[in-house]
Amino acid sequence: MIGSPAEGGAGGGAAARTVGAPLLEVRNLKKYFPVEGGILRRKVGEVKAVDDVSFTVREGETLGLVGESGCGKTTVGRTILRLEEPTAGQALFRSERLADEGLAGEGTMVDLTTLDRERLKRVRREVQMIFQDPNSSLNPRMTVQQILTEPFLIHGVGGSKEEIEERVVTLMGQVGLRPEQRARYPHQFSAGQRQRIGIARALALNPKLVIADEPVSALDVSIQGQVLNLLEDLQVELGLTYVFIAHDLSVVEHISDWVAVMYLGRLVELARGEDLYRNPRHPYTEALLSAVQVPDPDVQRKRIILEGGVPSPANPPSGCRFHTRCSYAPQADRMPRCNTEVPELHRAGGEQWVACHFAADLDLRGVEVPATG
Amino acid sequence: MASDRSTDSAAATVPATSGRHAPLLEIRDLKTWFHTERGTVRAVDGVDLAVGRNRTLGLVGESGCGKTVTALSIMGLVPPATTAISGNLLFRRKDGSEVDLAQIDPHSRTYRRIRGGEIAMIFQEPMTSLNPVYTIGNQIREAIQLHQEKPAGEARERAVEMLRQVGIADPEQRSVEYPHQLSGGMRQRAMIAMALSCNPSLLVADEPTTALDVTIQAQILELMQRLQGEFGISIIMITHDLGVVVGMADEVAVMYLGRVVEHGPMRPVFKAPRHPYTQGLLRSIPVLGAQVRQRLQPIEGLVPDPRATPPGCRFADRCPQVMERCADEPPLFEPAPSHLSRCWLSEAGG
Numbered sequence: 001m002i003g004s005p006a007e008g009g010a011g012g013g014a015a016a017r018t019v020g021a022p023l024l025e026v027r028n029l030k031k032y033f034p035v036e037g038g039i040l041r042r043k044v045g046e047v048k049a050v051d052d053v054s055f056t057v058r059e060g061e062t063l064g065l066v067g068e069s070g071c072g073k074t075t076v077g078r079t080i081l082r083l084e085e086p087t088a089g090q091a092l093f094r095s096e097r098l099a100d101e102g103l104a105g106e107g108t109m110v111d112l113t114t115l116d117r118e119r120l121k122r123v124r125r126e127v128q129m130i131f132q133d134p135n136s137s138l139n140p141r142m143t144v145q146q147i148l149t150e151p152f153l154i155h156g157v158g159g160s161k162e163e164i165e166e167r168v169v170t171l172m173g174q175v176g177l178r179p180e181q182r183a184r185y186p187h188q189f190s191a192g193q194r195q196r197i198g199i200a201r202a203l204a205l206n207p208k209l210v211i212a213d214e215p216v217s218a219l220d221v222s223i224q225g226q227v228l229n230l231l232e233d234l235q236v237e238l239g240l241t242y243v244f245i246a247h248d249l250s251v252v253e254h255i256s257d258w259v260a261v262m263y264l265g266r267l268v269e270l271a272r273g274e275d276l277y278r279n280p281r282h283p284y285t286e287a288l289l290s291a292v293q294v295p296d297p298d299v300q301r302k303r304i305i306l307e308g309g310v311p312s313p314a315n316p317p318s319g320c321r322f323h324t325r326c327s328y329a330p331q332a333d334r335m336p337r338c339n340t341e342v343p344e345l346h347r348a349g350g351e352q353w354v355a356c357h358f359a360a361d362l363d364l365r366g367v368e369v370p371a372t373g
Numbered sequence: 374m375a376s377d378r379s380t381d382s383a384a385a386t387v388p389a390t391s392g393r394h395a396p397l398l399e400i401r402d403l404k405t406w407f408h409t410e411r412g413t414v415r416a417v418d419g420v421d422l423a424v425g426r427n428r429t430l431g432l433v434g435e436s437g438c439g440k441t442v443t444a445l446s447i448m449g450l451v452p453p454a455t456t457a458i459s460g461n462l463l464f465r466r467k468d469g470s471e472v473d474l475a476q477i478d479p480h481s482r483t484y485r486r487i488r489g490g491e492i493a494m495i496f497q498e499p500m501t502s503l504n505p506v507y508t509i510g511n512q513i514r515e516a517i518q519l520h521q522e523k524p525a526g527e528a529r530e531r532a533v534e535m536l537r538q539v540g541i542a543d544p545e546q547r548s549v550e551y552p553h554q555l556s557g558g559m560r561q562r563a564m565i566a567m568a569l570s571c572n573p574s575l576l577v578a579d580e581p582t583t584a585l586d587v588t589i590q591a592q593i594l595e596l597m598q599r600l601q602g603e604f605g606i607s608i609i610m611i612t613h614d615l616g617v618v619v620g621m622a623d624e625v626a627v628m629y630l631g632r633v634v635e636h637g638p639m640r641p642v643f644k645a646p647r648h649p650y651t652q653g654l655l656r657s658i659p660v661l662g663a664q665v666r667q668r669l670q671p672i673e674g675l676v677p678d679p680r681a682t683p684p685g686c687r688f689a690d691r692c693p694q695v696m697e698r699c700a701d702e703p704p705l706f707e708p709a710p711s712h713l714s715r716c717w718l719s720e721a722g723g
């Protein structure tokens with residue numbers, strides 16, 4: 001293979017951000033959940049929620065992870081953080097903290113999937129997660145002050161009580177909350193403000209990498225815009241690296257440098273955002289993009305209507321998992337390959353990786369550039 | 374300001390207005406208020422709208438602006454105990470007569486006939502209108518028999534036919550399955566089949582695709598457009614997704630805090646929005662294909678508490694163009710033909 005996605009590409013990125021070396025390298029990650037059945041609750045099958053996923057995220061950049069409900073996005077995030085134990089694969093993370101303490105072992109990267117509890121706890125300060133639903137992730141019986149103090153107490157850092165309090169005030173300011181309101185409870189805030197509390201908590205310990213799982217999906221568009229701006233500002237200010245999970249392709253395009261598209265547990269395409277949106281190389285990416293409803297009456301787009309829904313991940317189609325819905329597969333010379341042979345993610349020129357046997361033959365349609373207004 | 378809803382009576386039927394272009398439904402100064410312990414919520418507060426035959430009206434706005442309450446008011450489904458409704462809901466019935474739905478008892482025979490038979494509603498979450506303990510086919514059959522005198526066998530056939538119409542493969546088999554055996558997209562199709570089974574003239578769709586993936590959303594929107602063409606129905610399409618409105622609607626009304634702030638044909642509203650709120654909504658969202666990381670310019674601040682709506686223009690405290698005059702509430706101006714905007718800036722045609 002000439003160049004694997006794990007090697008990434010040259011960093012470009014917005015001027016104000018410094019983009020550096022790989023911070024996270026996910027290699028062949030797998031997470032299978034057992035399916036139990038019968039009275040004995042024996043394992044009768046497996047849901048291959050994540051099945052051989054590899055990607056690299058460079059320091060200061062944002063990787064967007066998109067795909068339809070149930071394709072495994074959340075599981076990728078949770079497995080990297082070891083909220084789920086991976087079935088196989090590696091998640092290599094460049095931990096300054098462990099390196100400083102001489103605990104990183106050889107090399108510059110530590111494998112999160114094999115770290116022991118003690119070291120994992122230290123690394124957790126550097127890798128944080130923001131959740132879609134702040135309601136279920138914020139303890140309703142704790143004040144904002146207590147919620148934001150907790151990470152310092154758990155990790156026994158932050159200095160004296162006064163120092164921590166000062167840090168809480170700073171954090172609230174950073175995410176646009178009024179520090180006077182720190183004695184309030186989550187339910188006394190709006191949905192957008194609660195999401196800000198979740199962001200502040202994730203930032204409390206100065207993480208390097210933030211895995212944001214649908215952080216704006218539940219918000220009204222005006223609040224969604226405010227939170228997206230906030231995440232972008234914080235990235236520049238604090239040098240953060242994001243894995244941004246979402247199903248909204250417009251939002252993902254806006255915030256991401258790199259975009260990975262998942263289908264039934266596998267990556268089907270990985271590329272720089274502008275390449276993926278302009279020139280998709282996978283039929284699924286093309287269909288997803290064509291399905292987006294754009295709020296501009298001048299953008300007339302040919303819609304590719306995919307048949308049916310996503311097949312069950314407990315019983316995924318053979319060969320290319322997309323072949324049952326792919327409009328390019330039914331041709332006689334293609335189907336025998338599409339429904340038997342699993343396409344590997346391979347380089348399709350430039351900095352674009354695709355998992356389709358016929359990517360080189362297909363002429364796919366991307367998103368038009370809207371007239372600037 | 375509780376309205377005295379008379380019971381079912383001929384008095385509520387106003388004479389049909391003449392003219393071919395009389396709308397199917399005309400909403401005049403609709404107010405639906407909830408009296409709660411912590412104050413009155415003016416959920417819908419003086420809304421005027423009209424839906425033409427075979428047309429789609431898009432109703433957009435952020436959470437809590439009153440979209441669903443408007444829909445429930447039309448359907449006569451607002452919880453009664455604490456509610457006050459006033460205004461007119463003039464609906465042209467299939468027999469040509471016109472009835473003011475705001476004047477008749479929601480439990481009356483007339484309303485029950487209209488609800489489901491002439492105006493049908495579909496919801497964001499299909500499980501709110503599908504009963505988990507009955508098969509899909511039985512539910513549709515029952516809906517048909519509620520409104521049409523049909524023997525069971527014929528109604529059952531019609532149910533299967535409707536499932537076929539909405540693109541459900543193997544409709545005979547599906548009709549004997551229960552809602553939980555269907556995927557989200559299929560449940561939404563089944564709900565549409567049920568809604569259309571009695572040939573309504575108006576379909577009120579409240580966020581029908583919000584819970585669905587984009588590829589399934591595209592299927593459902595295409596289905597709704599096809600069925601509209603085939604059955605000639607009018608649609609009120611409620612959504613917070615501006616893209617969905619562009620794809621579906623002929624006309625758009627933008628709501629904010631219980632009021633319509635902008636209203637007009639779809640194209641001008643999106644290409645040349647007049648109200649700062651509409652302009653702000655469009656600037657809040659990233660546009661697909663924009664390529665460069667353009668900073669979003671979202672509307673600042675939060676929607677005020679609906680129990681304490683600000684005097685004057687309700688958008689004033691978030692409006693980037695607020696002026697002294699905005700302390701008085703602006704009426705709906707018509708800055709361009711059929712294009713209405715509730716903003717002082719629109720007074721001089723701006």
Ligand SMILES: Nc1ncnc2c1ncn2[C@@H]1O[C@H](COP(=O)(O)OP(=O)(O)OP(=O)(O)O)[C@@H](O)[C@H]1O
Nearest residue numbers: 033047049068069070071072073074075076247313
């Ligand atoms: N704890 C679990 N046990 C069994 N199956 C699981 C578990 N968690 C997730 N799954 C399954 O794994 C698959 C991937 O789920 P995941 O939540 O990662 O998807 P997702 O892409 O995040 O979807 P969504 O967009 O709906 O959030 C789904 O089929 C899901 O049902």
Ligand SMILES: Nc1ncnc2c1ncn2[C@@H]1O[C@H](COP(=O)(O)OP(=O)(O)OP(=O)(O)O)[C@@H](O)[C@H]1O
Nearest residue numbers: 407414416435436437438439440441442443452679
């Ligand atoms: N039964 C009720 N009692 C009291 N207040 C209510 C009731 N139903 C709705 N409201 C209030 O009326 C206002 C309008 O609600 P509505 O459900 O119509 O909003 P919406 O525009 O449909 O929002 P969303 O996009 O979140 O669905 C809100 O402030 C809501 O809290």
Ligand code: SF4
Nearest residue numbers: 320323326338356357
């Ligand atoms: S491998 Fe075949 S089925 Fe899969 S996307 Fe390519 S053409 Fe379609």
Ligand SMILES: [Mg+2]
Nearest residue numbers: 073074075213
């Ligand atoms: Mg998820």
Ligand SMILES: [Mg+2]
Nearest residue numbers: 440441442579
């Ligand atoms: Mg609603």
